[in-house]
Amino acid sequence: MKKLFLTTALTCSTAFAAQAEVVVMSWGGSYGAAQTEAHVKPFMAESGIKTTMIDSDNPAVPIKAQVEAGNVTVDVVSLEYADAIRLCDEGLLEPIDPSSLPAGSDGTPAIDDFLPGAITECGVSTDIWSNIYAYDSTKFPDAKPTTIADFFDTEKFPGKRGLKKGAKAVLEVALMGDGVPASEVYETLNTPEGIDRAFKKLDSIKKDIIWWEAGAQAPQLLADGEVVMTTAYNGRIFNAAIDENKPFVIVWDGQIYENEMYSIPKGAPHMEDAMKFIEYATSTEGLRASAQQISYGPARKSANLGGDIIYKDGKTVMGPNLPTYPANLENALESSFEFWVDHDSELNERFNAWLAS
Known part of the structure; x- marks a missing residue:
């Protein structure tokens, strides 16, 4: 008992x-x-x-x-x-x-x-929240990056770039960096030619890319000086700038929010x-x-x-x-869940093949 x-x-x-x-x-x-x-x-x-x-x-x-x-x-x-x-x-x-x-x-x-x-x-x-890119202001004492195109301009703004290792929010950034308006990104990306265009734009900076996977890595790459600018989650950059007094500046042009x-x-x-x-x-x-x-x-x-x-x-x-914030939405892209639910596997497969090439 x-x-x-x-x-x-x-x-x-x-x-x-x-x-x-x-x-x-x-x-x-x-x-x-x-x-x-x-x-x-x-x-x-x-x-x-x-x-x-x-x-x-x-x-x-x-x-x-x-x-x-x-x-x-x-x-x-x-x-x-x-x-x-x-x-x-x-x-x-x-x-x-x-x-x-x-x-x-x-x-x-x-x-x-x-x-x-x-x-x-x-x-x-x-x-x-939003995928944005940010830069270390101490690396650019004169001209400052202001557009998504500047992220890809390694001649005017030399230095390594940080990018998330995956297709989502990278292919969109590449198209906007190549001049595609936010309102036309998914229409363009939904075609073979649009996908080719995105990868061609990534090719232009491939040798300068340092890939990150976890959200905390992006501001750390910037803080360590391994990159001069990086895509990141906007809150991670904000916290680093405000809480840790890091000289980081967010560029809202081309942000992808969801x-x-x-x-x-x-x-x-x-x-x-x-x-x-x-x-x-x-x-x-x-x-x-x-x-x-x-x-x-x-x-x-x-x-x-x-x-x-x-x-x-x-x-x-x-x-x-x-x-x-209204001013931050001027050339902003709302992430399309419909697009990524339909195309996530195939585009990541192509991304991984591109990465290995």
Whole structure:
């Protein structure tokens, strides 16, 4: 009887411990730190549910592997928009009911408060972020890069370039750098000639490229002097410039912006608590708190009301530092999830072949 009681007690204890922890997988670096401060810590304090943040260079990859193996250890995952759509279509994510999301702080129902496209079948937007390029201002004391074409002009602006190792947001940058207007990028990239044109533009700087894979690597390459300019996630550059006083300048021309999503992997061990976390994190207050930690735009209208959001330093106005700021959208490209859901495999296959050639 004593042995049975002990076994039962241990089982109950284990079950209670399992119910009391939510594991969130995100991208690490300053982005993961921002989500920890804005979402994880306050959610734990308010709910009493233990929540842990773990990092990945690209969370879509391990989540797909976990679900397909039937060994899911993550409850909430931060995904790029196209990945959230693709994994949902493949049945690897749990559907999310928009009616379960809290209304905006002004009472607007969530479905009307979120910006268009910010709620999908299996994901809720946490922010609108951007691929930009940035340069080290100490390397260019006279003429300064101002356009996406300047990124490819190694004669006028000599030095190594940092680029993310992959087709997405690299082929688009190449076309815009070759003079294709943002509004025509996907139309062009949807043709064999357009793809050839993008790779030809990349050829022009191939010998000067240093490739990065994790978001934290791009500002580090710039800080170490390994490159004079690099594509990067805008929030990583902002944090390095403001928090670490790095002489980095963002060029918004040719930026590629999209929603980042919180999703729940199929078979997540703590489904109910995972949904509580998403509801908390994507509330008006949760999205404003995130924008106070890193320069990504809130995806709710109500989070943008009531004056400018101020950075955690208490003085930096976030508006001009956000991808969604009007002046930053003049030659901006909204990433097409439809295009990348359809063409991701084939274009990455060609990219890898080009890389090896």
